Amino acid sequence: MSGYPTLRPQPAFSKMVELPKGPYGVPDTMMHGFQGSRASAAMEQAHPLQASEEQWLDHKLKMDYVMLKNSQGVHAPLKLKMEQFATSKMQRLPCLNSSNLMADILSGRDELIGFEDILNNPADSEVMGQPHAMVERRLGLL
Structure with missing residues (x-):
């Protein structure tokens, strides 16, 4: 096994979100408001590709680090991570x-x-x- 991450990133969350139900089985917007329903439904994905698109850059960096490690050794991804840490401190x-x-x-x-x-x-x-x-x-x- 080469140690590469999977080609298809897995969604960080995949559970169903239950909205607070009122006495008649529908969300009670008078008690919780529209914002309450939107906040609880924010974890639900709008589209199946949404999780993949949100994780694309992180997934690409992981793949690049593994390829660097396999071709040049452990020092190459460590050096890049140290440079990124140094650039994050400059403001x-x-x-x-x-x-x-x-x-x-x-x-x-x-x-x-x-x-x-x-x-x-x-x-x-x-x-x-x-x-x-x-x-x-x-x-x-x-």
Whole structure:
């Protein structure tokens, strides 16, 4: 056996979710509200591919680490994990947006275009905080 992870990632959760039932066998939205029903149903998948898509990047990294280990030895995946740990500790000031380019390069996300690349870009935000207050909060002075 080569030690490779399975080609099909298994869903992290696969149990049926029971909504709180009212006296007539339907969810009682007057008691629990719409948000309560949505929160309890959040664990249920909307589509069979949802679990696979959520775990795709982690699964790809595991496969890459196993291939590196088999071809170059144990030191190669350990070195990559140490570099990723070091890049996770490097941060800009809290008032400046960071692209996390080094972390994206190490994980292979620099070659992908996803939802977060086009929409919800923090650099396009219209809100700017006060730099001194944000640094003091991060340091625990406020």
